[in-house]
Amino acid sequence: xxxxxxxxxxxxxxxxxxxxxxxxxxxxxxxxxxxxxxxxxxxxxxxxxxxxxxxxxxxxxxxxxxxxxxxxxxxxxxxxxxxxxxxxxxxxxxxxxxxxxxxxxxxxxxxxxxxxxxxxxxxxxxxxxxxxxxxxxxxxxxxxxxxxxxxxxxxx
Amino acid sequence: xxxxxxxxxxxxxxxxxxxxxxxxxxxxxxxxxxxxxxxxxxxxxxxxxxxxxxxxxxxxxxxxxxxxxxxxxxxxxxxxxxxxxxxxxxxxxxxxxxxxxxxxxxxxxxxxxxxxxxxxxxxxxxxxxxxxxxxxxxxxxxxxxxxxxxxxxxxxxxxxxxxxxxxxxxxxxxxxxxxxxxxxxxxxxxxxxxxxxxxxxxxxxxxxxxxxxxxxxxxxxxxxxxxxxxxxxxxxxxxxxxxxxxxxxxxxxxxxxxxxxxxxxxxxxxxxxxxxxxxxxxxxxxxxxxxxxxxxxxxxxxxxxxxxxxxxxxxxxxxxxxxxxxxxxxxxxxxxxxxxxxxxxxxxxxxxxxxxxxxxxxxxxxxxxxxxxxxxxxxxxxxxxxxxxxxxxxxxxxxxxxxxxxxxxxxxxxxxxxxxxxxxxxxxxxxxxxxxxxxxxxxxxxxxxxxxxxxxxxxxxxxxxxxxxxxxxxxxxxxxxxxxxxxxxxxxxxxxxxxxxxxxxxxxxxxxxxxxxxxxxxxxxxxxxxxxxxxxxxxxxxxxxxxxxxxxxxxxxxxxxxxxxxxxxxxxxxxxxxxxxxxxxxxxxxxxxxxxxxxxxxxxxxxxxxxx
Numbered sequence: 001x002x003x004x005x006x007x008x009x010x011x012x013x014x015x016x017x018x019x020x021x022x023x024x025x026x027x028x029x030x031x032x033x034x035x036x037x038x039x040x041x042x043x044x045x046x047x048x049x050x051x052x053x054x055x056x057x058x059x060x061x062x063x064x065x066x067x068x069x070x071x072x073x074x075x076x077x078x079x080x081x082x083x084x085x086x087x088x089x090x091x092x093x094x095x096x097x098x099x100x101x102x103x104x105x106x107x108x109x110x111x112x113x114x115x116x117x118x119x120x121x122x123x124x125x126x127x128x129x130x131x132x133x134x135x136x137x138x139x140x141x142x143x144x145x146x147x148x149x150x151x152x153x154x155x156x
Numbered sequence: 157x158x159x160x161x162x163x164x165x166x167x168x169x170x171x172x173x174x175x176x177x178x179x180x181x182x183x184x185x186x187x188x189x190x191x192x193x194x195x196x197x198x199x200x201x202x203x204x205x206x207x208x209x210x211x212x213x214x215x216x217x218x219x220x221x222x223x224x225x226x227x228x229x230x231x232x233x234x235x236x237x238x239x240x241x242x243x244x245x246x247x248x249x250x251x252x253x254x255x256x257x258x259x260x261x262x263x264x265x266x267x268x269x270x271x272x273x274x275x276x277x278x279x280x281x282x283x284x285x286x287x288x289x290x291x292x293x294x295x296x297x298x299x300x301x302x303x304x305x306x307x308x309x310x311x312x313x314x315x316x317x318x319x320x321x322x323x324x325x326x327x328x329x330x331x332x333x334x335x336x337x338x339x340x341x342x343x344x345x346x347x348x349x350x351x352x353x354x355x356x357x358x359x360x361x362x363x364x365x366x367x368x369x370x371x372x373x374x375x376x377x378x379x380x381x382x383x384x385x386x387x388x389x390x391x392x393x394x395x396x397x398x399x400x401x402x403x404x405x406x407x408x409x410x411x412x413x414x415x416x417x418x419x420x421x422x423x424x425x426x427x428x429x430x431x432x433x434x435x436x437x438x439x440x441x442x443x444x445x446x447x448x449x450x451x452x453x454x455x456x457x458x459x460x461x462x463x464x465x466x467x468x469x470x471x472x473x474x475x476x477x478x479x480x481x482x483x484x485x486x487x488x489x490x491x492x493x494x495x496x497x498x499x500x501x502x503x504x505x506x507x508x509x510x511x512x513x514x515x516x517x518x519x520x521x522x523x524x525x526x527x528x529x530x531x532x533x534x535x536x537x538x539x540x541x542x543x544x545x546x547x548x549x550x551x552x553x554x555x556x557x558x559x560x561x562x563x564x565x566x567x568x569x570x571x572x573x574x575x576x577x578x579x580x581x582x583x584x585x586x587x588x589x590x591x592x593x594x595x596x597x598x599x600x601x602x603x604x605x606x607x608x609x610x611x612x613x614x615x616x617x618x619x620x621x622x623x624x625x626x627x628x629x630x631x632x633x634x635x636x637x638x639x640x641x642x643x644x645x646x647x648x649x650x651x652x653x654x655x656x657x658x659x660x661x662x663x664x665x666x667x668x669x670x671x672x673x674x675x676x677x678x679x680x681x682x683x684x685x686x687x688x689x690x691x692x693x694x695x696x697x698x699x700x701x702x703x704x705x706x707x708x709x710x711x712x713x714x715x716x717x718x719x720x721x722x723x724x725x726x727x728x729x730x731x732x733x734x735x736x737x738x739x740x741x742x743x744x745x746x747x748x749x750x751x752x753x754x755x756x757x758x759x760x761x762x763x764x765x766x767x768x
Contacts, residue, residue, distance in 0.1 A: 052576075056577055085645055149648060
């Protein structure tokens with residue numbers, strides 16, 4: 001078993017792809033066929049990291065999906081960073097349905113990932129972060145990203 | 157140093173194979189010979205004792221026979237005081253008897269008083285010739301009552317029998333002269349062994365030629381002769397040394413008639429003659445056995461030592477540096493396995509040596525590549541007009557995939573930073589290609605977007621899509637402070653506006669208004685650019701993604717949060733670019749704590765200073 005675990009679940013409506021692990025030069029996406037689907041839902045919550053070689057493989061793999069509508073769910077920060085930075089990482093027919101935004105409290109050191117969902121915390125061109133994000137002890141948390149950089153993909 | 161070789165293992169093996177049976181057989185032979193000798197001696201003793209016993213019995217029987225014949229004659233003489241016609245008749249009919257002489261003491265001297273003889277006057281002549289011995293004989297017969305003598309070296313036996321009256325006051329001595337030719341011949345006939353009939357003092361009565369009349373002690377002195385009469389046993393055997401030094405096996409049996417004893421002697425050497433034959437034959441057999449063993453050992457050892465010799469020669473070759481030597485594997489035993497393992501080991505050593513040489517060559521080439529690549533980077537500190545520049549670069553291995561650069565074209569400063577896919581030599585080659593292409597592109601005096609389009613084609617043609625580069629190219633106008641930039645999916649630099657108060661995180665402005673495909677992703681990609689105004693005191697921080705990935709010895713990544721914090725802290729008071737870079741380096745080195753880099757670390761900072 002490689003460093004990346006990919007599970008495909010195909011039903012009448014869509015192909016669901018669930019990914020867990022690390023995307024790097026060792027990944028072999030060729031074994032996971034994306035062609036022939038009208039809709040693909042990619043669950044990315046379990047992706048831990050991705051490097052430059054992994055990005056190259058990802059873009060090649062995504063291009064095999066043809067004209068399918070691809071929806072990305074629960075994108076972790078490592079994926080959002082690549083979406084923002086690498087042109088083509090998010091396919092032209094791709095759409096982020098939900099993604100995590102890291103929060104932290106500098107005093108207590110607590111961290112939390114808050115899921116931003118399309119239609120709730122963000123829309124086509126705007127972001128509406130939650131009013132208050134608190135940790136388990138009630139401490140107010142601040143966003144652990146540079147907003148103008150992290151939410152860039154929404155404002156494209 | 158080659159040690160002097162001792163005895164070859166083949167000869168040791170040979171020595172072992174031959175000495176083992178040799179020692180074993182010798183020990184066996186000595187043991188067997190001892191047993192054989194003891195057994196043979198016992199056998200000789202047994203047979204000679206048996207013979208001496210038989211002869212003693214025969215002597216006793218014959219002498220008793222003679223006495224038995226003459227007893228009536230004695231009795232009649234004692235009764236009548238003369239020999240009667242009956243006695244005469246008995247005497248004449250007994251062919252063995254030559255004479256019967258009667259002696260009686262007279263004034264202490266025995267005098268002849270009666271005589272029976274076959275040949276007239278012969279007895280007187282005989283007795284006259286031994287007159288002096290007769291005196292001794294009478295003395296002896298006084299003590300022993302019965303005496304047997306052979307005074308001449310012939311077959312005539314003189315038997316003295318002393319008879320006393322009832323009061324034991326008057327003695328009569330009868331002398332019987334009898335011919336015992338058969339017995340005499342039997343004592344002469346011995347070849348392998350000699351037989352003697354001796355008296356108590358050792359005088360030989362019958363025996364081989366030359367011995368009768370002499371003492372046995374002249375030839376040999378058995379121990380039983382030196383013992384007193386009381387200690388003598390009836391029959392026995394012993395070893396004794398002859399006068400000439402020959403070792404003899406002696407056995408004896410008392411005849412039970414007078415003081416006669418039959419003695420047989422056998423030369424021990426002759427008795428054990430069979431043993432000499434056995435030894436000789438055994439030695440011949442040993443010789444043949446050893447010869448066969450040597451021949452067989454030579455064949456057997458050749459198989460074993462031949463393989464070992466091959467191995468020895470091979471190891472010598474190896475010690476001389478020839479690892480391509482192989483030994484033939486001719487068996488499946490331990491030696492065969494040893495040869496097989498040697499071949500495997502030699503092959504493995506040869507492979508490792510090749511690998512080491514190859515590694516050394518590659519390291520040398522990498523070192524050269526590193527030296528060459530270092531020339532691709534600019535001075536880390538520069539001041540071009542109002543623009544001050546400070547940078548830092550450290551590859552994760554000998555060669556890196558990051559590259560940064562600056563150059564002035566007219567009134568514009570071009571600022572380049574890129575990161576090839578992965579790191580190491582392949583990535584370094586792409587950065588070299590990028591540097592080469594940039595040298596040409598710089599001369600064209602074109603916009604950042606056009607420059608990246610050309611650079612993209614160059615990299616695509618070099619890598620064929622296998623290696624890509626993220627890239628950020630900006631041109632800073634020295635006159636206007638306008639910064640035109642084009643991003644090819646690279647980490648967006650941060651614009652740090654000079655503010656009134658300390659710098660805060662929210663003051664970092666990512667230059668991400670445009671983004672384009674990575675260089676090398678597609679040959680004909682088009683690139684867009686945009687413009688941002690850099691005011692006096694503003695700075696721009698360019699970097700690659702290796703910075704957040706910096707790990708400490710516990711493999712904990714620095715992370716984007718700490719990276720941003722360090723960047724803000726380093727520029728809190730809007731210092732010079734040199735100070736800013738130094739502060740930032742101190743921050744990440746504190747986290748790194750000497751750990752190896754997982755990715756190349758590259759960053760530089762430019763700042764628009766007031767024109768002096």
